[in-house]
Amino acid sequence: MNEQYEPKIVAFLCKWCASAGADLAGVSRLKYPPNVVPMRVLCSSRIDPQFIMDAFEKGADGVLIGGCHTPNDCHYITGNFKAYKRHLMLQKMLEEAGIESERLRLEWISATEGRKLAQVATEFVEEIQKLGPLKR
Amino acid sequence: MSERVGVFICHCGRNIATTVNVEKLVQETAKHSNVVHSEDYKYMCSEIGQKMVKDAIKSKKLTSVVVAACSPSLHEQTFRKACESAGLNQFKCEMANIREQCSWVHDDQEKATAKASKIIKSTIDKVRDNAPLNPIMVGVKKKCLVIGAGIAGIQAALDLANAGIPVTLVEKSPTIGGRMAQLSETFPTLDCAQCILTPKMAEAAHHPNIQLLTLSEVISINGYVGNFHAKIRAKPSYVDAKACNLCEDCLEVCPVFTLNEFDKELSLRRAIYIPFPQAVPSSYTIDDSTCLGLNPLVCGKCVEVCEAKAIYPDMPERIIEDDFGAIIVATGYEAYPKEKIGEYGYGLLEDVVDSLQFERILSSTGPTGGEIRRPSDGKPVEKIAFIQCAGSRDKNYLDYCSKVCCMYTAKHAILFKHRVPQGEAYVFYIDVRTPGKGYEEFYQRAQTEHGVVYIKGKPNKVYLNRKGKPVVAAVDLLTDRKIELEADMIVLATGMVPTLGKELVGELKIPLDENGFVQEVHPKLRPVECTSEGIFVCGAIHGPKDISESVAQASATASKAMAILSKDMISHEPIVAEVTEDLCVGCGLCTTACPYGAINIEENKAKITEVLCTGCGACVSTCPSGAMKVKNFADKTFYEMISEATAVSP
Numbered sequence: 001m002n003e004q005y006e007p008k009i010v011a012f013l014c015k016w017c018a019s020a021g022a023d024l025a026g027v028s029r030l031k032y033p034p035n036v037v038p039m040r041v042l043c044s045s046r047i048d049p050q051f052i053m054d055a056f057e058k059g060a061d062g063v064l065i066g067g068c069h070t071p072n073d074c075h076y077i078t079g080n081f082k083a084y085k086r087h088l089m090l091q092k093m094l095e096e097a098g099i100e101s102e103r104l105r106l107e108w109i110s111a112t113e114g115r116k117l118a119q120v121a122t123e124f125v126e127e128i129q130k131l132g133p134l135k136r
Numbered sequence: 137m138s139e140r141v142g143v144f145i146c147h148c149g150r151n152i153a154t155t156v157n158v159e160k161l162v163q164e165t166a167k168h169s170n171v172v173h174s175e176d177y178k179y180m181c182s183e184i185g186q187k188m189v190k191d192a193i194k195s196k197k198l199t200s201v202v203v204a205a206c207s208p209s210l211h212e213q214t215f216r217k218a219c220e221s222a223g224l225n226q227f228k229c230e231m232a233n234i235r236e237q238c239s240w241v242h243d244d245q246e247k248a249t250a251k252a253s254k255i256i257k258s259t260i261d262k263v264r265d266n267a268p269l270n271p272i273m274v275g276v277k278k279k280c281l282v283i284g285a286g287i288a289g290i291q292a293a294l295d296l297a298n299a300g301i302p303v304t305l306v307e308k309s310p311t312i313g314g315r316m317a318q319l320s321e322t323f324p325t326l327d328c329a330q331c332i333l334t335p336k337m338a339e340a341a342h343h344p345n346i347q348l349l350t351l352s353e354v355i356s357i358n359g360y361v362g363n364f365h366a367k368i369r370a371k372p373s374y375v376d377a378k379a380c381n382l383c384e385d386c387l388e389v390c391p392v393f394t395l396n397e398f399d400k401e402l403s404l405r406r407a408i409y410i411p412f413p414q415a416v417p418s419s420y421t422i423d424d425s426t427c428l429g430l431n432p433l434v435c436g437k438c439v440e441v442c443e444a445k446a447i448y449p450d451m452p453e454r455i456i457e458d459d460f461g462a463i464i465v466a467t468g469y470e471a472y473p474k475e476k477i478g479e480y481g482y483g484l485l486e487d488v489v490d491s492l493q494f495e496r497i498l499s500s501t502g503p504t505g506g507e508i509r510r511p512s513d514g515k516p517v518e519k520i521a522f523i524q525c526a527g528s529r530d531k532n533y534l535d536y537c538s539k540v541c542c543m544y545t546a547k548h549a550i551l552f553k554h555r556v557p558q559g560e561a562y563v564f565y566i567d568v569r570t571p572g573k574g575y576e577e578f579y580q581r582a583q584t585e586h587g588v589v590y591i592k593g594k595p596n597k598v599y600l601n602r603k604g605k606p607v608v609a610a611v612d613l614l615t616d617r618k619i620e621l622e623a624d625m626i627v628l629a630t631g632m633v634p635t636l637g638k639e640l641v642g643e644l645k646i647p648l649d650e651n652g653f654v655q656e657v658h659p660k661l662r663p664v665e666c667t668s669e670g671i672f673v674c675g676a677i678h679g680p681k682d683i684s685e686s687v688a689q690a691s692a693t694a695s696k697a698m699a700i701l702s703k704d705m706i707s708h709e710p711i712v713a714e715v716t717e718d719l720c721v722g723c724g725l726c727t728t729a730c731p732y733g734a735i736n737i738e739e740n741k742a743k744i745t746e747v748l749c750t751g752c753g754a755c756v757s758t759c760p761s762g763a764m765k766v767k768n769f770a771d772k773t774f775y776e777m778i779s780e781a782t783a784v785s786p
Contacts, residue, residue, distance in 0.1 A: 020647075022237050027240070037781040039258065040233075042752055046752060046754065047757065059783075072638070074645075
């Protein structure tokens, strides 16, 4: 075992807000750990609960969902609310499956919040490091 | 036929290559299934780089292309066009973002390379699954909505109208003209603001292609580029603008006095009023928040004396609905409230005015008819002090620089010396910023020709002395001396704050920056486009700027809007939902998930109206039977991508 455990984190980022925020973090050269692998989706409401379970099954230690701020920022009007409801449900499902619900994190990150994205990514990696690898 | 994928990895000069081992990526991706070609180049987006992609498509018979470079928001279109020109469908080209979301945010080369590899491989999996798609063609509503009728909105509306495009120009206040109508003269030419603005206002009011809606607000916007649907609430003015002949009979009988917002509370007006004599529409209007007579039992004096019979206390509110192909946002700014600045008296000292109030004092139609007098006792002003950056570049108030204050303060000082040649004018500044054509010369003239005294130092306090005069306390940073300067009047050069309501932002779906100004797609290359296609931004709502910049930007939005509105058909992204009818059970859950009403249940099966669908995928993750799919974003694709993202790095 390495002295520093490197968690695997999958980040589903919506195209309009969170992924654009990640782009801004890049433009602003804000550093965060490279453990977070981004995946661009059109809308956070597209993220099927199965995707999350699949990611955990395949070895992810944490999953981050980035969407647009509630209530009004969503490019698709109400997609962020759908993601929010699903997140609540998923947290319960994860606990039942013996996975700490903290391993799934939902954040609203706007296209202008590069700083927030970098901060969330950094914090999340630290948190998962504290939790340790997901026991399978 | 099996897929033949080509991978093209960009160094972006040193931007990617410094943190990511490009050579290693070329070798690794070449081993990935279906990849038949993998190469790198210093600048993939250059003519030579694009040619490399096109040549490989032809020579290696590529069926899919992955360009690993910057964010797709920057160059996706560039590479998709290159692919199309080489005969490959544009949707068979995807970008892997290894710059903004990888090389720029990491330092460790080994880890960044491993992450870049995962990003590229998951993009290869995606593009392999992509189907070649053709754009869906939809008609365009050849009409433009312009929100805000200050100088920017007026200019944009006129440019469009002169090009033959019908425009609906919506303004919240009773007159168009915006902040510029309140100004006295403009820098650096000292043109009178009214003289250059009012002809444009009149032209906008009488233009056959412009529908002018004052006292109106946009309350909802639906749809998409080419086909927006807007609802506008037009509040009643209670006066028929066509019938009103501006005789002033109503003014004399109106018993209500209230503060005049056009003069920035420096004068009084009646409940029935015209904001300023050259207002457009040229008519009186009743302010229903103060008028007594909307209940005719209480007052109604103006109705009795109006010989033109122009006043209707029962004029109803109207809701106007219309379709537009493009939208221009030009809602402008307000001066930062001086009431918030504690060290300069919280706005409680009468002879401490803000810059817009001073504009009104200088204006010949203002409260003093253009004579410079103290608001407290009306006495002439002999000695005046200007405080620049009042509430600007200050962590406690506005962090940013409002760009115009240095110039308008130089103008204020010059105009003061024009009116009061023997008077003394002092300007307190942190820095003087004069980037603009003729601006530096103008500022120099204030000092050399007009003897305005510039003192470097940010005043820490403004207070009243025993004589009742305001005093500026500061330190002169060049001589290191403490200064207490007594003046007859003090002008605070306050900054610009954006005026765009939360509700409207929500309807427009456009992001704001941390200061509340509208965020553009790209500050240099797409400076007037909002992230929602078909919506453009100009004027001070985009960021602090002066009149010349606002006008130039307004014309830019008009030309961008024309590019949409001059077409009969525009293409709609074909990334839309589709139904596998055999799996659909007609439960209708998707119809409730769809925010656009794009799905209907017909004969027990979901049917999609493609032009309304935006491909968000809310229906897909709701569908319990797996019948819904968004083209090129299938569940299967996501599972493959997740496998790559979670794979153990070699």
